[in-house]
Amino acid sequence: MKKFICILTVCALLFTSAAIMSSCSSYDGEINVYNWGDYVAEGSDGNIDTIDKFEEEYNIKVNYTTYETNEELYNLLKSSNTSYDVIIPSDYMVEKLKTEGLLQKLDMKKIPNASDIMDNLKKPPYDLKGEYSVPYSWNVTGLVYNKKMVKNAPDSWKALWDKKLKGKILQFSNDRDAYAIAMQLCSVDPTNFDKKGVDKATVKLKEQKPLLKKYVMDQVFAEMEKDQAAVAPYYAGDIYTMMKNNENLVGVLPKEGSNLFVDAMCIPKNAENVEGAHKFINYMTRADISAANSKYITYASPVKSAKKLLPKKQRESNLVYPPDEYLEKCYTFRNVSDDTYAYMQEQFTKMISK
């Protein structure tokens, strides 16, 4: 019995001391970060865990949650009471949130690292003065094909309409990306279009539907890597990853140009820890941290000095860092009116469900 009490006391002591220890190392504040799913270095494959490192360095606890689409982020910001301190929407969504007054101006003095951002991204079209956002990562859309299944190397989006590849073509199931490609081919401006432009592109997409194997997002990896489909459009950095897993795959930047997308860090108006949010944005813009994230997600880092910290193969890949001449042909999405966007979404859903 005595022994039992002894063990019990020791256990109790251990527990309390553990509790004291953990309360000792308590943080000075916390921030809520809302980012894309699987979009930060998590410490796998010898990478550093950038979030853990931030918590250690700044002693600020990070509550990290993720979303799958810009619209999910938007709906949450609009309709829920949760306050986020840092969000990472894409280009057009930054513009939409800014226009609707959901973002606050950043205090650039507290983000000194932002001076190292690439020149073409410092004052991007969606945030002309560069006051509301600091780029987190960027990349372009591209084409991937399987050289065992496609004889003539494609160089244009037209390959996605190639009748010879019937049943082996994939298309984005995300309406914005699918429409952008179709619009490029019907000479509609994908950054600024109206319902007529949508209709034109819908016709083009309808033409494509009988040739398709599937509309995909993440499934594209399995389809392409396991030789199930011949050609697909996707984000070029992800194509770079696919090529590492299947040597028959080749990535191409279509000659028409493509969508240059930027995901940028912003602080919502109702953020609670604005100070901490600035620290976080500054930290994420530091060369070593940005390089670690870029290495993991295989999109390009917007931080100039981060590029040379990346593995040679990655920083020299045209898919991760497309050459400047190519970027001149690229466009970045802008916010279109709610009405037009709803119309586009409706037309796309109708088209794929017919």
Added chain:
Amino acid sequence: MKLKRPSIPYIIWMVVFTMIPLLLILFSAFTDRNGTFSLEAFSKAFGYFDVFLRSLWIAFISTLICLILAYPIAYIMSRQKRNVQNALTMIIMIPMWMNFLLRIYAWLTLLQNGGPVDTMLSFLGIHTTLLGNQGAVILGMVYEYLPFMVLPLYSVMAKIDNGLIEAAEDLGSNKIKVMRKVVFPLSIPGIVSGITMVFVPSASTFLVAQYLGGVDDIMIGDVIDRIFWSDQNTGSAIALILMVAILIFLIILNFFGDEEAIAQ
């Protein structure tokens, strides 16, 4: 009627998480974006009528196949010794411990071009694409929902007293007659709840179709998911129509079975 104390948390739960959301859907289905009364959402929703029919059709076929497969399985299970019964229930349950999506991925790997099934078939001289069609979707649905049919059937059949079957046999019924006159009528509550548990989720799910289906296999759940981001009114109207369709189906089913099974 006097409320019993333990039911109060349950009622609060129901009101907050079932009634209020349903009312919100009802409200947004009958309004437009500005919140004024409008039937526009319904007229738009009927634009997806084909998808509706296709989803209900796939759900119906899957339920039927599940029933045909599950009925003998459940009967055989229920006539075993107690410990064998437990072991068999376990075998039916184990796949359900795995994530839904993982099981779908397993089928994807099995059925893809150059996958095990395809390779075997091409040895036999059959060259065909197994994925990306309605058959693959139905296969996936049947696989996913079969346990939901087996378990309610089994739990009802396990309660059928062996004495009843023996009595019928003693009185001169053959095996078929025993099935028809004794086992089947007693198992109806199980059939009803099994159908409910398979039909309802398979009419509204879209993951199976997204992974195993092709371009033409979009389900109504997928349409709701897509349309909801930009047009919550139409999304709600579609959801409402689907709910009403399922409700009507359950009411019809109700004529065949007892009420308790549906209340589950």
